[in-house]
Amino acid sequence: MIQYPNRKKRTVSAIPSSSYAKRGMNLEEDLNLTNDYYRSLNLANVHKKPIPVQIVKVDYPSRNKAKIVEAYYKTPSTTDYNGVYRGRAIDFEAKETRSNTAFSLKNIHPHQIEHMRSVSYHGGIVFLIVRFVNLDECYLLFLEDYDRFVKEHARQSIPYQWFRDYGHLIPYSLTPPVHYLKVLDNCCF
């Protein structure tokens, strides 16, 4: 097989570690890189929403500078990520877990699920991205599969094996680190 000069050999073992856990990048950082990459190549427009804060007090130490000196985190009422891809609205929440066996449903606020169902009702593509940090695997789980799990099981967590069976493993690459559009290409279009 011809190896082009600028082509990196796909020797996963040669990289000190391709492990998500050891690269020191968390899922949020990886998704920011991924979305920057998608935007720079004009593939999709997806953004992380700012963290919702309740601003209580602002000081103006100088004429043009506003300094927020009292603010509090608010419970998010929507998911963290949304945007548009191939004409469709997309909306998702991303979570990491250090468990190797299951993903606790407590990770997602009930009003976030409500929001996701609403977006899905209006025609958006809605999913979760869950990273099993220690297993170095990232899964995309569509809302309808999440809902099916909740309906069929009286459990407080989704077993890892269930992600293997009904989720979609997101391919890892250096750029982009969490190539979730690949899964959407395969499943939604």
Add this chain to the structure above:
Amino acid sequence: MIQYPNRKKRTVSAIPSSSYAKRGMNLEEDLNLTNDYYRSLNLANVHKKPIPVQIVKVDYPSRNKAKIVEAYYKTPSTTDYNGVYRGRAIDFEAKETRSNTAFSLKNIHPHQIEHMRSVSYHGGIVFLIVRFVNLDECYLLFLEDYDRFVKEHARQSIPYQWFRDYGHLIPYSLTPPVHYLKVLDNCCF
């Protein structure tokens, strides 16, 4: 009619005027009411994004309470509003002006316009909502019309008359106060 003890009397007539200028509600508040109304009737799912702030320092005065004590406003890189309606992603920016004659282009950051063009490229419905506060009129201007104006005119502001000619007057009602979906229904579907 039975009045429950904790129910506030709905004395709409007591409000001095239905004028935007005099009602004391700004465009953001009216859009929040409008979007709440749309969500409550399951017509569309549109949210205002949180204000982007750079959080520098957080105190923990008690075990479960986080108090942000130093933070700064960041320049927004996207528009303020987005969501999904009838299967389409929608994205818009909303601005008020106190001028009766024109809307200054400086009201919109260049990277916001860039963002809007990108969302439009990917298939979203993108527009501005501009309220002429003193005239008590709210216009929806699609991005393509905004772009056409910028292309054809070497001006730093869009004249009011241009909104009348190429924008879409948003009907006013008490609920919802800024019924922009009406314009989308007429123009996009």
